[in-house]
Amino acid sequence: MIIGSDAVVQNWPLFSTLKLGKRRPYWIEPLPSERRYPNPFWGYGFSDIIPTAMMSVSSQNSKYQKFSRYMLKRMGKSLKRLKYISVRDAWTKDMMLAAGPELSIDITPDPVFALNQNVGEKIPLEEDIRNRFVLPDKYVLIGMRTQILSIPFLEALNDAMRIEGKECVAFPIDGAMAFSHPFKHSISIPLSPLDWYALIKYSAGYVGSNMHPIVSSLANGVPCYSLDNWGSTNFWGKKENNASSKVFDILKQYGLENNWAQIENNVCNVTVNEIVKRLKEYPIEQVITISKVRYAKYEKMMQDIIESLFGR
Template sequence: MRIGVITYYKVMNFGATLQAVSTFCYLQNNGHTPIFINYQSPEAQENIKKGKNVPQWDAQLDFVNNIITNQTEVCTCSDEVLSQVKKHGIDAIIIGSDALLQHHSFIARLRKGTRKPIYIQSIASDRLFPNVFWGVGINNQLSVALMSVSSQNSEYKLFAPYTVRKMKDVLSKMKYISVRDTWTQSMVMSIANMDVPVTPDPVFAFNQNALHLVPPKQAILEKFGLSESYILLSLFGQAIPKSTISELKDYFNSDGKQLVILPMPTGGDYEYDADVVIKFPLSPIDWYALIKYSAAYIGSNMHPIVVCLHNAVPCFSLDIWGRTNFFNKKVKDNSSKVKHIMGVFGVESNHRMIDNGYCNVSAKEIYKAINAFPIDNVKRQAAKYLDEYNVMMNNIIKAIQ
């Protein structure tokens, strides 16, 4: 089959790039022709334009363009997508994975400000229903599946009734739906009364689908000047103080391990004490390999945790995700996709929330949690998740044929 894929893949995000590459390789390895539909909102196009000649942007785009060789022209709406479907002879479409099933209502975006008493959070158009990521204007023309999509903690209980009816109509036309977390599962149930499965992110199958792309460990150690055993720290900002990072360095150095700073493509500067600092530009595949071969990962974002769990690497999450309320305070619920996946793997105790840029955790807590990480149990769950991924992909192909 000639299968179109719609997802975030030209973004400043290592995990988004790798989930797309994993899907591309799976389809290609199984005899299909994957064609990535280059859907970009006006905001996404502007970000790419601003990123031109920025070394890290160039590294991201070079990697994805060299691997994902079948791509359409840029599409900004469903009509343009359908035009490219016809031009490339696409038989069906897979939408996913990633945070594609988003909507953030006006009420949900109201916040208490500092300079203004109340303000409305700005949201890009591809994070508001209706859009192509929801299959609007597409899935009434050809077979479409939603694969391991996420709502990025959308406050679905605040959706307007009219919007919910439109969402239900679109979802009912899908040939297959699966989601990446229980929050999104509950959202789909609330909207359309559909009990959809929670399925793995494609990065959980990266070693199966794309191991040929991953450099060997010795090459990575030599390229980045690393010792045989190293711990990665990767943060968006000063979530923990420099003194805590220094303590972590001392703990791990006493075990003969380096503390290495792994940069985030987005985020701000922060103070740290470390043995090695990885610099940009950094290829997404080197980023994956650095985590895969590490002795442990400590830090933010979801896909680094996914890479760790997939490879049974001890990890500790300083989590930025989850809903915030009117006062910009974290809401203690199950909306964090990182908390969900760590719970699935039985390592939720290695998870702490970041609230207002700060995480209340000590170096000793992190060190003990890393050393107590249940590697064998995680390996078993990773093998189970790979089986679930393959079942999902088989079901998707059957559904869209």
């Protein structure tokens, strides 16, 4: 059994589900069982009889510092039954080491880093993508889960990109176009996963939310700037500056911490000039070199998983 890759090793104590509300002073966020330990994503209930490995899993910035000693001890027992464990961010590794300090845990790439090699010829060709979506010569994809950037901001960004010989294109996130825009070009939905990936692969840049567009950009040496919606929050709903964001963790591995701005209360305090500057100064060769190293680490992870489950 191979578990992952995704945010499958979450656990949220009761206090962390307590939220402030506008209509009522506070409320408790209901959570499904897959976001609380124990559940099958931890190998709970079967890993003692079925050889099990975790592949590039994530805790989605679960607040492990607040876990009880009893909870950490139980987690540690579950993790020790696994044949192999790898995680995709430092926060998750620290959480697991808090549960089992003697555990051997690697930080490994998200499998999207290997999509070019694993999917290969099934990825649409650039000419096909450009013809079907009627794209400008050089386009920068803008993708947001909500209206993080205003229409005037997006107009100014598009004007600045045009000076650089590029055109902004609205890009759907999470299967929807969730923001208004002034751009001439936009990508319609429904959109197949491979078309979605190819649109990023052949673009001149990506600016926006979520982790996988950033990973897809990095894997292809595409300049990117993250408007980051991830990271832990305190009781008051304010983002905590504790490096818990999985997107920040990935960009840090590339030395691209400056290509990142945090979203706070659905607002991102970044300037047009900053975005344009970071895309223009993007170290493409450095990113390509690091991505090759990450792919090699991915291959080693897959080999380690096979050997851990089936022996040499």
